[in-house]
Amino acid sequence: MMKCYDCAEEGKTEEASVVCIVxxxxxxxxxxxxxxxxxxxGKPPNVKHLHKGLPHFMCNYCLENTVEDACV
Structure with missing residues (x-):
């Protein structure tokens, strides 16, 4: 079973439940x-959006270093 990378850096052993998409x-x-x-x-002008977005998961490092840059 895969272990959590961030927990391993903290000296803990916790099983991973997701994978960072980045x-x-x-x-x-x-x-x-x-x-x-x-x-x-669809193609413009007939684009339709799902009511809810699909979930995806990120680690703290990738979240801090990609999302802010993408929003600017």
Whole structure:
């Protein structure tokens, strides 16, 4: 079973329940950050969006170093 990368750096052994979508690290539920992924289908002007985004997970490092840059 995969272990949480961030827990291992802290000297703990916790099983990973998700994988960071950016870097691929295994993460436990305490270290995983859920981000909604907006999904749309169709071509403009007939684009439709799902009511809820699909969940994807990121580690703290990737969240801090990618999301802020993407929003600017």
């Amino acid at each position: 870097c691929g690290k295994g993460l436990c539920s305490a270290h995983a950050k859920e981000m909604p992924l907006q999904v749309s289908v």
